[in-house]
Amino acid sequence: MHLPKPRGAFSEQLFAALLSGDPTTAARLPGPEAAEDAALALWCLYELSYRGFEEVDDRLEWAPELVAVRRGLEDDLEDRLRSRWSGRPAYDGDFATAFFAAVERHEGPSLARFVQRSATADQVMELLQARSLYHLKESDPVAFSVPRLPVAARAALMELQYDEYGGGRPERLHAHLFAEGLAALGLDATEGAYLDQTPLAVLEQNNAMSLFGLHRRLRGASLGHLAAFEATSSGPCRRMARGLERLALAPEMRAYYEEHVEADAVHEQLAVRLICQPLIEAEPETEDDVWFGAFSCLDLEDRVAHHYLDRWGESA
Amino acid sequence: MSRPTPDVVLCPGGPMLLRGEHLVMDDDGVEHPTTRPISAVCRCGKSATKPWCDGTHKVIPERLRP
Ligand code: FES
Ligand SMILES: [Fe+2]
Ligand SMILES: [Fe+2]
Numbered sequence: 240m241h242l243p244k245p246r247g248a249f250s251e252q253l254f255a256a257l258l259s260g261d262p263t264t265a266a267r268l269p270g271p272e273a274a275e276d277a278a279l280a281l282w283c284l285y286e287l288s289y290r291g292f293e294e295v296d297d298r299l300e301w302a303p304e305l306v307a308v309r310r311g312l313e314d315d316l317e318d319r320l321r322s323r324w325s326g327r328p329a330y331d332g333d334f335a336t337a338f339f340a341a342v343e344r345h346e347g348p349s350l351a352r353f354v355q356r357s358a359t360a361d362q363v364m365e366l367l368q369a370r371s372l373y374h375l376k377e378s379d380p381v382a383f384s385v386p387r388l389p390v391a392a393r394a395a396l397m398e399l400q401y402d403e404y405g406g407g408r409p410e411r412l413h414a415h416l417f418a419e420g421l422a423a424l425g426l427d428a429t430e431g432a433y434l435d436q437t438p439l440a441v442l443e444q445n446n447a448m449s450l451f452g453l454h455r456r457l458r459g460a461s462l463g464h465l466a467a468f469e470a471t472s473s474g475p476c477r478r479m480a481r482g483l484e485r486l487a488l489a490p491e492m493r494a495y496y497e498e499h500v501e502a503d504a505v506h507e508q509l510a511v512r513l514i515c516q517p518l519i520e521a522e523p524e525t526e527d528d529v530w531f532g533a534f535s536c537l538d539l540e541d542r543v544a545h546h547y548l549d550r551w552g553e554s555a
Numbered sequence: 556m557s558r559p560t561p562d563v564v565l566c567p568g569g570p571m572l573l574r575g576e577h578l579v580m581d582d583d584g585v586e587h588p589t590t591r592p593i594s595a596v597c598r599c600g601k602s603a604t605k606p607w608c609d610g611t612h613k614v615i616p617e618r619l620r621p
Contacts, residue, residue: 336567343613394560398574402591473610477603504608505595508566 240431242283242292247276253308254283257295262302271312278442281312282434285449289376290430313450317457320447320535327530334519334526335512338533342470347541348548351475354482362551363486368426368433369441369543373448374417374495375430378403380452381465387455389521392462395513399465399506413498420492440546444539451532459525462518463532466510471537472503568620570595570608581606 242258245251249271256265271277286292287300299305330337354363378400385396405412418428427433451461476499483493519526564572573579573594579587587606595608598621602609612620 339568339613398592402593406592474614477609500609501595501604501607502591504570504610505572505591505593507610508564508569508572508595509593512564512566 240286240290240292240429242294243279243431243434245276246279247272249276250280250283253280256305257283257292257299260296260299262299262304265302265304265308268308275439275442277312277315278439278446279434281309281316281446282442284309284312285446285453286431288449288453289379313454316443316446316450321531323538324531324534327527334516338466338511338515339470341530342467342533342537345537347537348544349475349478350544350547351478351482353548353551353553355478355485356482357553358482358486358551360486360488362547363482363488364424364426366547367421367424367492369437369547371417371421371426371428371433372431372437372441373445375414375428377414377417379414380448381461383452384458384461387458388462388518391517391521392514395509395517396462399509399514402502402506413495413502416491416495416498420489420495423489423491438543438546440539440542444543447535447539451535457528457532459518459522459528460532460535462510462515463529463534464536465532466507466515466529467533467536469503469506469510471540472507473500476500476503565598565621566595568617569598569612571598572596579606 242254245254248269252268253265256262256268271280283292284305287295287297287305291297291300328337328341330340350366354366358366381396382400385393385400388396401407403413405415409415421428448461448464451457451464476496480493480496480500483489483496515529519529560574562574564574566572573589573596574592575589577589577594579589579594579596581587582605597605597608597612599608599612599615599619601611601615601619603611
């Protein structure tokens, strides 16, 4: 992957520091100019912990100056996400029932419904390009949570992840299925290929997952995010598949979404009942963050949907 | 944590989780091998990908859910 174009003086100077290999220059960065400038910078700092950039020294991942910059950006992001959340719902009875009910109550605009019914092929392509930022790293952020979990939740998360990563078969690994779908559509399946045109809402959505995954302190949010993601996937993936079929777009991409109709019907049960519930039982102090992570997942997706529906002149 | 973990988990209002490799026979007598470490078998009868759950149980009236 290559560094993207900067979106302000902050990301510009940060990228210059990354390219120079001398992280000490990052200690004198100006404040970010705009939300996009900050979000892109954070996305790129996180990338050092995933696949890295061809032109950046891999050792910079843990350069103290860059970790300090990352920390500042992360604190801002976490504050923003927490300020949007109104707290966990009160409930009687068991967590799983309350969780599924809360997700069902959430109402937001649906990009999948739009794709199913009326999106043009160009709009679908644009959406898939933005989605590629995460789907080419599918399941990677929450993988960082694995060693931070109590035993029952850890075993169940590995069971879910084993399926996401193809059950030992690279040709079934979900991120790879998405890459094949992109290629079949004539799109670039290289990671980060569409980073330059990715809007703020999508960058922030990605950054939240990395934030939750990379901090042991936020393991509850990481798993709550996962559970909400899986619990809102089967239906929308079916709609995406139908939209792709309506537009007669590559069957390989349809296969990716069809796989998720079935896989995520399993994963939502695993994530809610066998991962989050045992986590909360073993570590009750994580419950607030489980709900916080779940809310953030739904809210960030609403923001992405608003961005595209507004852009395409659709009312949500 | 020395108790063995159940291989079959009935999810209230939803599918039956089935851990491991199995051959599942559907209503029409057709056999379907499981393809993932853990599978969800539809119990509500409304899935479009039977015998597997596809999440449809969440959009049917509560009294019709298993
Ligand atoms: S139990 Fe989920 S679709 Fe039937
Ligand atoms: Fe997946
Ligand atoms: Fe999944």
